Amino acid sequence: MVNFSKEVEEMLSLYDSFPKQIEAGYKKGTSLENLDKKFKGIILSGMGGSGVTGDYIKTLGLNSKIDIPIEVVKGDSLPSWVNKDYLVIAISYSGNTHETLSCARQAYSLGAEVIAITSGGKLEELAKQKGSQIVSISKNYYPRTAIAELVSSTLGALKSQNINIINDNEINDAIETLKGTSRGEGLNIANSISDKDLYIISGCGPYELLANRWRQEFSENAKAVVKSEVYPESAHNDIVVWQVDQKYKPAFIMFEADKDNSLCSILTNLLENIYKKQGSTLIKIKPRGNNLFSKLIQGTLLAGYVSTYLAMRKGINPTDTSITGEYKKALEKENLV
Numbered sequence: 186m187v188n189f190s191k192e193v194e195e196m197l198s199l200y201d202s203f204p205k206q207i208e209a210g211y212k213k214g215t216s217l218e219n220l221d222k223k224f225k226g227i228i229l230s231g232m233g234g235s236g237v238t239g240d241y242i243k244t245l246g247l248n249s250k251i252d253i254p255i256e257v258v259k260g261d262s263l264p265s266w267v268n269k270d271y272l273v274i275a276i277s278y279s280g281n282t283h284e285t286l287s288c289a290r291q292a293y294s295l296g297a298e299v300i301a302i303t304s305g306g307k308l309e310e311l312a313k314q315k316g317s318q319i320v321s322i323s324k325n326y327y328p329r330t331a332i333a334e335l336v337s338s339t340l341g342a343l344k345s346q347n348i349n350i351i352n353d354n355e356i357n358d359a360i361e362t363l364k365g366t367s368r369g370e371g372l373n374i375a376n377s378i379s380d381k382d383l384y385i386i387s388g389c390g391p392y393e394l395l396a397n398r399w400r401q402e403f404s405e406n407a408k409a410v411v412k413s414e415v416y417p418e419s420a421h422n423d424i425v426v427w428q429v430d431q432k433y434k435p436a437f438i439m440f441e442a443d444k445d446n447s448l449c450s451i452l453t454n455l456l457e458n459i460y461k462k463q464g465s466t467l468i469k470i471k472p473r474g475n476n477l478f479s480k481l482i483q484g485t486l487l488a489g490y491v492s493t494y495l496a497m498r499k500g501i502n503p504t505d506t507s508i509t510g511e512y513k514k515a516l517e518k519e520n521l522v
């Protein structure tokens with residue numbers, strides 16, 4: 186088996202920097218100029234590792250007291266109802282992602298306010314040319330490993346516009362929670378599931394974000410075949426698959442619901458029994474922290490560690506995502522980037 190120890194160490198040390206990323210991103214975001222506008226709503230545009238930022242803001246926004254809607258756009262066009270009264274946050278780590286650039290251009294043509302969150306590329310050029318505010322994200326990351334800085338800078342940027350989704354104490358708690366999360370926790374989980382070829386990751390309510398994030402990290406880092414089941418929606422369809430005894434035995438990974446979320450507690454208890462009956466490995470994860478942001482970012486860090494160690498155990502290079510380059514090349518051919 187090929188040993189990708191250099192690449193594994195590189196990824197792990199990028200994930201280790203999450204606490205620093207939170208601190209740096211939040212500082213950069215909050216230092217934007219206040220535009221003194223009351224927006225009708227917020228659009229978060231981004232793809233892949235950058236697009237997850239939108240899921241974070243939406244999930245945290247639903248948990249907050251803000252009085253305007255948040256829409257996440259993972260595609261190349263804005264909804265028809267967006268107009269000049271909206272704030273469009275264009276998030277692309279590289280700054281060269283076609284879909285995000287396309288949304289940013291549409292936002293400019295509609296006269297909407299745009300904030301760019303990027304480490305450079307065409308998005309930075311465009312934002313500079315249009316005179317928009319930019320949060321400059323640190324360079325030399327893989328987009329998926331910069332998620333902590335992307336999310337905290339977006340939260341900070343919103344705060345700079347008086348859109349308070351979380352407070353400074355919650356940011357500090359997240360930093361402390363991340364510092365208390367070790368590589369070893371990820372290694373233990375990876376060791377217990379590395380003999381499996383299929384993974385089912387489930388999360389309920391706000392932990393839908395974690396189920397999807399873990400799926401993406403398992404795909405990009407470990408090149409593992411994985412499905413996420415997100416509840417309560419999946420209780421109305423996907424769950425039926427487990428009504429019969431399946432031939433394949435995946436590793437089930439589930440996020441334990443918070444005690445005060447009775448709907449999710451009922452569902453996760455039910456699922457635990459259903460999954461156990463399939464006679465497979467079942468791993469229960471309890472995200473740590475004193476607030477939802479801390480729990481989500483702690484669970485996200487763990488995804489980075491687990492998926493990187495899983496790659497190591499399977500003899501896979503966690504840094505290589507070259508196949509996505511084929512999609513980008515096809516777009517370039519059509520002059521879409």
Ligand SMILES: O=P(O)(O)OC[C@H]1O[C@H](O)[C@H](O)[C@@H](O)[C@@H]1O
Binds near residue numbers: 234235236280405
């Ligand atoms: O995050 P961006 O630079 O906008 O790129 C968007 C996405 O492109 C690729 O598909 C990568 O594999 C993702 O990790 C990345 O997030």
